[in-house]
Amino acid sequence: MLSADDLGFITEKLGRDLTDVEAACFENLWSEHCSYRSTRSVLKTLPTEGEDVILGPGDDAAVVRFSDDLAIVVGMESHNHPSYVDPHDGAATGVGGIVRDIISMGARPIALMDPLYFGSLDQEKTKYLFEHVVGGIGGYGNCIGVPVVRGETVFDPSYQGNPLVNVVCVGVVDPDRFLTARVKAPGNRLVLFGSSTGRDGLGGASFASRDLSEDSEAAERTSVQIGDPYTEKLLIEATCEMAETGKVLSCRDLGAAGLAGASSEMASTFGARIVADRVHLREEGMNAVEIMLAESQERMLVEVAPEDVALMGSIAEKYDLRWSEIGEVIAEPRYIVEFEGDVVCDLPVDLLVGGTPACALPKTPKTVDTAYTRPEGALKDLALAVLAHPDVASKEWIVEQYDHHVQLRTVSTDHDAGVLRLGDAALVLSCGCNPRQIALAPYENAANAVYENAANLACLGARPLCIVNCLNFASPLHPEVYWEMEQSVLGLGDMARTLDAPVVGGNVSLYNESDEFGTEIKPTPTIGMVGKGPVRRWTAPEAGDRLALVGSTGEHLGGSILDAVTGCGGAAPPKADPAVMEQVRDLVAADALTGATDLSKGGLIAALAKLAPDAAVTIAGDDPLVALFSETYGRFLVAFKDEAALEGLEYQVVGTVGAKDDGLRVTVGAETFALSPAEIEEARTSITRLMRF
Structure with missing residues (x-):
């Protein structure tokens, strides 16, 4: 329902009461999910322009130049609330929705990521x-x-009643032939094609802007859309073929707020008249509100000249898709809907789209406890506990359910980033953030989330082209949450500027909290990063290669995996300096290293288990816990044959790679312990054992 303030504002502007259709349109299009009303001022601080940015935020997806004849189209979305109520369909339709954002730009989707x-x-x-x-x-x-080529999975009690399902999609398009989502001229026709419209997903946009509760779960199940991937595949091919004709003038997918959202936003440069009776339906007896606001999946809306309507219809029919000419672009800046011969909606289009009043919310800095309590236990036991934590453990159980090599572009999905071949260069992808650390220091560690993704790219010799984000937070009505969000966005933006990685798009998902569990999520500004580099696989070192720890280690255990398994607390890392990362990236690109990984979750012990699980290492440091488990950013574990390659870096040689199945032998100060291959394997397969047995 519209708030009393919003309803009063709208009726005063119009000088009359709203019809049912108008009220439903405002409820959805003025929701946080569609209007960004409480975050708009903060989002304006992000850097959105760059040398390679062709089209930045504001459309269904962004367009970034990859080469002279190829552009990348990238978008990021969340489907959090639906995935709690109906996890399979909620997550599936999250994928379907972000893929349609890409194809609505005239692009072919080539890769997915799922933090x-x-x-x-x-x-x-x-x-x-x-x-x-x-x-x-x-x-x-x-x-x-x-293909799903990259992902991240975080497990933390704060998400118990409100999981987050974020999805990134990347597509490719000719840089001179992409589509946009704004209509071009009055008199052009609007053609809807794809699945028939049913009652599923009603109120999805407003549902995504509410918190979850146990009592609402069953009632809200109707707000979850049901997807059909086979129809989506046909929709991909039909939309790409339509775009190839050069006759599509604008295009938008039907997502949040359904046909009302797509057609009003699309027509906001002029106006539109929609005849709801013409929409092809799946169910009989649907009223105008249901037809206009349903979020049935696998539907697209295109603008074409009157003489090209039949051509679009013939292409839709070729792929066995239904279609309807449902309206036209008009010169008057109004959004008009007719149903059964009556005008059921007649609104100023600029009031409906973008007319949401500014929302200035109070903010209060959040105080956190960074006291440190030294954890008890043998060093070996702590190391195994960190390696077994599901954030660090192998994601094989997830990975084996995804097809990584469909389309035949995938070079590597191992370890730090996904790699796809595009001509003579590689598209390199990374995603995620560390909510535990962001909760302790939002500005610094949202910046570090950007850094960490760029470090993942650096370990494959790639540099970032751009960033998309999904800003997942609890209710912004809580002053401390709003402060966390603002600080996170500022930190993210500052590191993006430092790395010359513009933020070209994203999504805001608020009210992620649960009455059922009495929890609100930790601040989770998830990053999706797209980079470019040489075509190469992530490589593991060979026996006899030496290992070095690059960068300086600090006492940063707060928000670490050691903290997660022991509750030790401590200080979170400060904002990282990119200088070391750039040097490592250049060494990898020049093949001067035989392997590299950055230090993040799990610290040095996790990096050793990933890069060199069969090695003998000796680590300098006064405190073994800090040396092994600190999560200071700006550090890399690298393997090399010639130490001269490391000239100019701050580093310490820590060991030598052994033969396969030697296991890991670690000496820290006066303490030594060994991890056998079987012990490492048992720890790293904790997720697989939990989910299979």
Whole structure:
């Protein structure tokens, strides 16, 4: 329902009461999900322009130049609330929605990433959500033939009642032939094609702007859309073929707020008249509100000249898709809907789209406890506990459910980033953030989230082209949450400027909290990063290669995996300096290193288990816990044959790679312990064992 303030503002502007259709349009288009009303001023601080940016924020997706004859189209979305209520369909339709954002730009989707955030994996509800979210993503992505090449999974009690399902999609298009979502001229026709419209997904945009509660779960199930990946595959091919004709003047997918959202936003440069009776329906007896606001999946809306309507219809029919000419662009700046011969909506289009009043919310800095309590236990036991934490452990159980090599572009999905071949260069992808650290220091560690993704690219010799983000927070009505959000955006933006990686698009997902569990999520400004580099796989070092720790280690255990498994607390890392990363990236690109990984979750012990699980290492440092488990950013574990390659870097040689199945032998100060291959394997397969047995 519209708030009393919004309703009063609108009726005063119009000088009359709203019809049912008008009220439904405002409720959805003025929701936080569609209007960004409480975040608009903060988002304006982000850097959005760059040398390679062709089209930045404001459309369905961004367009960034990759080469002279190829552009990347990239977008990021969330489907959080639906994925709690119905995890399989919620996650699947999240994939379908972001893919349609890409094809609406006239691009062909080539890759997906899925940063996911769940509660504690020892809870049966979490295991259920985890299983069905992954199944929904894998099932939909595999069916439409778009590979999932990268992801992140975080498990923390704050997500117990409100998991986060974020999805990034990347596509390719000719830089001179992409589509946009704004109509071009009065008199042109609007053609809807794809699936028939049903009652599923009603109120989805407003649902995404509310918190979750146990009592609402069953009632809100109707707000979750049901996807059909086989129809989506046909929609991809039909839309790409339509775009190739050069006759499509603008295009938009039907997502949040359904036909009302797509057609009003699309027509906001002029105006539109929609005849709701013409929409092809799946169910009989649907009223105008249901037709206009339903969020049935796999639907697209295009603007074409009157003489090209039949051509678009013939292409839709070729792919066995239904279509309807449902309206036209008008010169008058109004949004008009007719149904059964009556005008059921007649609004100033600029009031409906973009007319949301500014929303200035109070903010209060959040105080956090950074006291440190030294954890008890043997060093080996702590190391195994860190390696077994599901944030660090192998994601094989997830990975094996996704088709990574469909379309035949995928070079590597191992370890730090996904790599796809595009001509003579590589498209390199990374995603995620560290909510535990961001909760302790939002500005610094949102900046570090950008840094960490760029470091993942650097380990493959690539540099960032651009960033998309999904800003997941609890209710902005809580002053401390609004402060966390503002600080996170400022930190993200400052590091993006430093790395020359413009923020070209994204999504805001607020009200992520649960009455059922009495929780609100940790601040989670998730990053999706797209980079370019040489075509190369992530490589593991050979026996006899030496290992070096590059960068300086600080006492940064707050928000670490050691903190997660012991509750030790401590200080979170400061904002990282990119200088070291740039040097490592250049060494990797020049093949001067035989392997590299950055230090992040799990610290040095996790990096050793990933890069060199069969090695003997000796680490300098006064405190073994800091040396092994600190998560100071700006550090890399590298393997090399010639130490001269490291000239100019701050580093310490820490060991030598052994033969396969030697295991890991670690000496820190006066303490030494060994991890056998079987012990490392048991720790790293903790997710697989939990989910399979």
